[in-house]
Amino acid sequence: MRPARLDPLFASLTAVKGVGGKLEGLFRRLLGTDGPPRVIDLLFHLPSGIIDRRARPTLAEAVPGAIVTLEVHIERHRPPPPGKARAPYRVLVSDETGDLTLVWFNAHRARIEPMCPVGETRIVSGRIELFDGMRQMVHPDRVMTVEQAATMPLVEPVYPLTEGLAAGIVRRAAEGALAKLPKLPEWQDDRLLVRQSWPDFAAALRQVHMPAGPEDQDPASPVWSRLAYDELLAGQLALGLVRANLRRPAGRANAGDGALRARIEAALPFALTGSQRQAIAGITADMSAGTCMLRLLQGDVGSGKTVVALMAMAAAAEAGRQSALMAPTELLARQHAKVLRELGTAAGLEVAILTGREKGRERETILARLASGETAIVVGTHALFQEGVTFHDLGLAVIDEQHRFGVHQRLALTAKGEAVDLLVMTATPIPRTLVLTWFGDMDSSQLTEKPAGRKPVDTRIVALERLEEVVDGIGRALAAGRQIYWVCPLVAESEETDLAAAEERFALLEQRFGAAVGLVHGRMKGADKDAAMQHFVRGDTRILVATTVIEVGVDVPQASIMVIDHAERFGLSQLHQLRGRIGRGAEASTCILLYRGPLGETARRRLDILRETEDGFRIAEEDLKLRGEGDLLGTRQSGMPGFKVARLEHHAPLLEIARQDARLLIETDPQLAGPRGAALRDLLYLFGRDEAIRLVKAG
Ligand code: ADP
Ligand code: MG
16 A cells, blocks of 8 residues: 555646646646646656746846846837737836847737836846847746845746646646655665765755756756666666565476477477577576576577577476467567467477457457466467466466566566566667666576578668669579568558558569569458468569568578668668578578668668678667667657656666665565665655565565
8 A cells, every 4th residue: 555645746636736627638648647647747747958047137248149137127118009909019128238128929018017117127037139239038038026036036947848738837837746745754775865965855856846057957966866766776676576576486396397398399490509508498497496587588680589488488388387478569479379389389389379359259269278278378469468368377478579568567467377487588689777677687598699501691781773773683683593572661651652662662573573573561461461471482472572570570591682672761670670581591691771862860870880780789789879869859858768767878877776776675675664665665656666565565
């Protein structure tokens, strides 16, 4: 149960003065909350900048373009002349050093007159400009009496906004939300706070929302760092608690005697690589150890992760346990199911598929066989962790491309069995900072060797103007008996446009090469798609024009050339994944990145990196860098996915401290039962990491 002292923060935002029901919808959009926005959501909506009104020059000193606060004498009003209501309303003001015109458009005399009484002194604040050589200030932000000005903060936060929600409303709502901050016990170590000169949580939050100056806007400032550290610690603590509570009951190993594994291995059409063997050994050892497995399997595209996962699943089946593999998309799930079925037949493992597409009777049958234990392996999408899905005895959950799923979803899947082992597969090696934020402390296995016989791919960047030359080259390759993928982009404005582009390319190639050319795209019916793929696999068609990454996901080792049309439209990792489809056979392979110029700087970098390297790790890092830059330009504040305050580029060093801190905390108080434990529970609630609290005893 959430402690009652936190209630004011989890109350609806409408509890804040000035936020009526009408504004609730706008705030919901602004804050991007799933449900109605709460006070806490607004408190974590941090300013993206400030307006600094502290400059108090005389009129003669005021620099045009700057925001200034001026003390002026009101001289005279110049309302729009009769019949010219659209002309601006002007008020002339002065100080000892010069004069200034205040300008309002569409303003009513009734509003301006009492605000600027002739003969009196007023403080005005806004941006000063030169117009026809005269100083003016259009729509001053503030016009105040001297007394009013004395209490006005001269530094104002600027918030990211959404249409219909004015800056002032958000600012006042944030102030109202701050007023609801209760007194909270300190959850951080005092020595750490002293060492880092960090204030307490409430003070830090207040100062970020009511900055004293630009220094409070710096993510590296003590106030921001304190909040970022709170968030990072909450994350590490939650992940650590999950881990610490995944103890395996004595005598319940999830890996059996090796009989099924031996059968599968004997039937494989290839020999396992050394790193595949190592990974399988590490995984199956974990599956028998005292705590449940939490392991990452990293391996570049084509490194052979699927067979490693299959061996782990076979080990579970030997122990009488079931396995689930969760993929991010339905198509990927189907592809996995197909491969697992093929490779798993030798062991007689029943493989089922469960996505949103299985409905009615079919679905019921699948669910019944899962519940009875007849199905050993189920492959699916997030449909797998829905409520109606029950397992006879789930022992292993394998998750492909984990970063698309949240902690919550991972927990939901492991909650479907007793002592479920978790294996996360990822194609792009993830930088350590991201591993830590997504998974916490996690073991990892790396597939460093490429399966035998892989040759480097020769990658070339070619402008679309040279299309004819490329087609000529394809002709020569065809004559030499090679097979070619021609990939068209899937990121145009609409599906129709994508399709039209692919069909146009298909027509061009067909005109030249006739029946050797096949086409496969996302709009085709399942059976037609399969047929088109089969033709290519058998070599009946020798050039395959394809629209999506997924459809070329089928393995055709003899295809050794890939043309990527409009390569500038693909992301770096996507290009790398695509290219990974060739270079699998004995022949040397070529990848042609066909681009339509002019290339932007980022697009150019992407293509250059791809030409320079096939190292998935380097590509992943460069991708992160390039995207990071994009994120900075975008509206999103947080550069770290799933984080409200912490930003990778500033707070990465804090992550390591948080990891160690969390580990120590869990060692000393695994149930969060002590006084600091109670405070830490507050922290977990505040940052929405409280799923972890369900795992520890009520305190
Ligand atoms: P990824 O790691 O990208 O998921 P896959 O598991 O799809 O890679 O494997 C890519 C291809 O390599 C598949 O056709 C698979 O059968 C094959 N493969 C896997 N391991 C080996 C191996 N040791 N030797 C040769 N081919 C292998
Ligand atoms: Mg794969």
